[in-house]
Amino acid sequence: MGNAQDKSPGSGGGGGRSPQATAGSGARSRGGGSAEKPQTRRVPGKGAANGTQRENTPAGGQQEQGSPAVDTSYLDAPAGALPPHLARLKNAGNHLFKHGQFGEALEKYTQAIDGCAEAGIDSPEDLCILYSNRAACFLKDGNSTDCIQDCTKALELQPYSLKPLLRRAMAYESLERYKKAYVDYKTVLQIDTGVQAAHDRVHRITKMLIEQDGPEWRVNLPEIPAVPLSVQQQHRDKPISAEVAQARAARAAHEEASRKDAHFTLLKREGNDLVKKGHFQEALEKYSECVALKPDECALYTNRAICLLKLNHFEEARQDCDTALQLEPGNKKAFYRRALAYKGLQDYLSASSDLQEVLQLDPNVREAEEELEVVTSLLRQSLMDTTAHTPRV
Structure with a gap:
C-alpha cells in the first residue's frame, strides 16, 4: 500500500431554435421553366395572411373567463423591412419553429413569401431569411429536396449566406449527395471557421469519399467557390446574437475543459x-x-x-x-x-x-x-x- 499510486482516470441546424438566417427576394422557382407560386397549405384554427393567430381560444372565439392571457407580443417584433402584417407571419413562424411545430411554421413562412410577391416587396435580405427559414422546416420534416430548392433560392438572393449553405449541405448529405455536401461545408468554413458542425461533417465525408473514390477523390469534386474576402470580413464584422454568443461561449468552455x-x-x-x-x-x-x-x-x-x-x-x-x-x-x-x-x-x-x-x-x-x-x-x-x-x- 505504501508505494501503490492510484490509476489515472481515462479522460459534440438546430432543433428547438428559431431558424433565423441572413438575407433575400423573389418568388419560388420549381423545376425547369417559369417560376411558380408555392402552394399554401391552410391549417385549421390558424390566422389568415394578416398573420393573426387564435391560440388557446374556445370555438366561439371568446377567451374563457379566468384563463391566463396568451402572450403574443412576439408577433409585433420588428422583422427587417417587412410591413407589419408580413412581419407578424414571420415572427409567428419563428415562434412555432422554436416550439417544434415545423409544419405550422412552414405555413407561416409560405404565407409571408406569398405576401411579399403579392405586395411587390423586393427585399433580398428579408426574402432570403424567409426562404432559409422555410428550408429549415423542410429539413426538420425530412423533405431534403424542397430544402435544397429553398436554400438555393435564398443563395440566389444573397450569395454566401451562411445558414442556407449549411442547411443545403445537410440536405445534400441526407440524400447521400456527398460531393455537393462537401463543397457547401467547405464554403461555410471559408465564411466562418468556427462552425464545428461543418468541421465534423467535412471530416466524416472526406473518409467516405476516400473509400468511395480512392486517393484521387478530389478530382471528382465540383469546384469549391472562393468566398470573396469582403464577404468574409463582412461576416466577421457582423454583430452576433445573444444566442450565438452563448453557444460560442459554451463551446469554448467545453473545449477548454477538454x-x-x-x-x-x-x-x-x-x-x-x-x-x-x-x-x-x-x-x-x-x-x-x-x-x-x-x-x-x-x-x-x-x-x-x-x-x-x-x-x-x-x-x-x-x-x-x-x-x-x-x-x-x-x-x-x-x-x-x-x-x-x-x-x-x-x-x-x-x-x-x-x-x-x-x-x-x-x-x-x-x-x-x-x-x-x-x-x-x-x-x-x-x-x-x-x-x-x-x-x-
Missing part, C-alpha cells in the same frame, strides 16, 4: 510512471501541477505524499494526507501514509493510531500490521528512554 482534462491525465500518468522508476522529485512536480488543475482530487495528495515520504519531507507528507482525509475521511492510503509521516517525525503514538485506523477499515492490510509492530516497538523504546532520562525526585 484541454484541461487531457493535460491533467497526461501529467498524472507521467507522475505515476516516474514513481515506478523511483524518480520521486520529478514525480512530485508532476503531481503538484495536477493539484493546481484539480485541487479537489484526493488521489493527487496521497500520490504526492509517497514522493514526499521518499524524499524525507515528513511534515509536508503529513499535510498532504490531512488534505486527502478532509476530502475522503475513510481513505486507507491517506491514513497509512500519514502514519509513515508520523513515524518519520518520531510521533509514534499518532502513527500507531493511524495504523489502527487502517486495520479497522480493512483488517487484511498486511503492511499496516507489520508497520504497527514496528511503530509499537519504537513507541515502547521511546517511553523507556524517556523514563530512563527522567530524574527521580
Whole structure:
C-alpha cells in the first residue's frame, strides 16, 4: 500500500431554435421553366395572411373567463423591412419553429413569401431569411429536396449566406449527395471557421469519399467557390446574437475543459510512471501541477505524499494526507501514509493510531500490521528512554 499510486482516470441546424438566417427576394422557382407560386397549405384554427393567430381560444372565439392571457407580443417584433402584417407571419413562424411545430411554421413562412410577391416587396435580405427559414422546416420534416430548392433560392438572393449553405449541405448529405455536401461545408468554413458542425461533417465525408473514390477523390469534386474576402470580413464584422454568443461561449468552455482534462491525465500518468522508476522529485512536480488543475482530487495528495515520504519531507507528507482525509475521511492510503509521516517525525503514538485506523477499515492490510509492530516497538523504546532520562525526585 505504501508505494501503490492510484490509476489515472481515462479522460459534440438546430432543433428547438428559431431558424433565423441572413438575407433575400423573389418568388419560388420549381423545376425547369417559369417560376411558380408555392402552394399554401391552410391549417385549421390558424390566422389568415394578416398573420393573426387564435391560440388557446374556445370555438366561439371568446377567451374563457379566468384563463391566463396568451402572450403574443412576439408577433409585433420588428422583422427587417417587412410591413407589419408580413412581419407578424414571420415572427409567428419563428415562434412555432422554436416550439417544434415545423409544419405550422412552414405555413407561416409560405404565407409571408406569398405576401411579399403579392405586395411587390423586393427585399433580398428579408426574402432570403424567409426562404432559409422555410428550408429549415423542410429539413426538420425530412423533405431534403424542397430544402435544397429553398436554400438555393435564398443563395440566389444573397450569395454566401451562411445558414442556407449549411442547411443545403445537410440536405445534400441526407440524400447521400456527398460531393455537393462537401463543397457547401467547405464554403461555410471559408465564411466562418468556427462552425464545428461543418468541421465534423467535412471530416466524416472526406473518409467516405476516400473509400468511395480512392486517393484521387478530389478530382471528382465540383469546384469549391472562393468566398470573396469582403464577404468574409463582412461576416466577421457582423454583430452576433445573444444566442450565438452563448453557444460560442459554451463551446469554448467545453473545449477548454477538454484541454484541461487531457493535460491533467497526461501529467498524472507521467507522475505515476516516474514513481515506478523511483524518480520521486520529478514525480512530485508532476503531481503538484495536477493539484493546481484539480485541487479537489484526493488521489493527487496521497500520490504526492509517497514522493514526499521518499524524499524525507515528513511534515509536508503529513499535510498532504490531512488534505486527502478532509476530502475522503475513510481513505486507507491517506491514513497509512500519514502514519509513515508520523513515524518519520518520531510521533509514534499518532502513527500507531493511524495504523489502527487502517486495520479497522480493512483488517487484511498486511503492511499496516507489520508497520504497527514496528511503530509499537519504537513507541515502547521511546517511553523507556524517556523514563530512563527522567530524574527521580
